[in-house]
Structures are given as C-alpha cells and as structure tokens.
Amino acid sequence: PVLRLLEAQLQDQRREHEEEMEALRNQVDLMQEELEKQQQAFLQTLQLSPEVQVEFGLQQEITRLTNENLDLKELLEKSEKNERKLIKQLKIYMKKVQDFEASQTVVPVERRPRERNMQVAVQRKEKDFQGMLEYYKEDEPLLIRNLIT
Secondary structure (H helix, E strand, O other), X not given: OHHHHHHHHHHHHHHHHHHHHHHHHHHHHHHHHHHHHHHHHHHHHHOOOHHHHHHHHHHHHHXXXXXXXXXXXXXXXXXXXXXXXHHHHHHHHHHHHHHHHHHHHOOOHXXXXXXXHOOOXXXXXXXXXXXXXXXXXXXXXXXXXXXXO
C-alpha cells in the first residue's frame, strides 16, 4: 500500500510538472512571437527617414505611457475602493467597540465587589510600534509585493 501511495504521488507530481512545462512552453512561444513582431517593427523603423523614426518612437512611447497610466489608474481605483471598504469596516468595528464598552460600564451593583477581588495584574512589554503590522525586516519586500497585488 505504501509503495502504491508513493507511486500515485510521483505520478501526480510528474503530471503537475508536465502541465507546468507545457504552460511555460506556451509562454515562451508567445514571447518569441512578440519578439519577432518587435524586431519586424524595428526593422521597418530603420528603413524610415530619421524624422519619421523620431516621430514613430515618440508615438510608441506615448502609447506605452498611456497604457501604463491606464494600469496605474486602475490600480488607484482598486486601492480607493478597498480603502472605502476598509473605512466602512473600521466604522462598524468602532461602533461595536463603543457598544461593548457601553455595555461594560453598566455593570450591576452586586457584581462590582466580586470584580474588585478578582483583579489581575497584566504586565505589558514595551515595544516601539511604527504601524499596525509586525513583521521581520527581511519579509518587507514580500509584504510590499502582496500589499500591492
């Protein structure tokens, strides 16, 4: 039974590896096609007069920058939408905390003396907080990449 299990796992891994390889081959093929298109465009550009080459280069750069701006606008809109959602959640949680604190201040008189006897000292370790997340310095690039995506 163990040998069959290991064989099954090996076959699964082999299948996953083959699927990954096929996806990578497809990606390489697409990149080669794109490279060929760019080379053709470059060769065509070289055949143009210098003034037309400059104009063509400027048009390509404008197109690239326009696409980049659209991507950044989309990212900004997503970030703003996420910010609004988080602000709404924060308001809801703040309301819940206020309600909870209000319910805690209205404690029946007969419970108050027992609560005084049950006080527990909680020690807090002093830390230098710079934000809401605690992370290791070496994880910072990964954290930033995940926040952006």
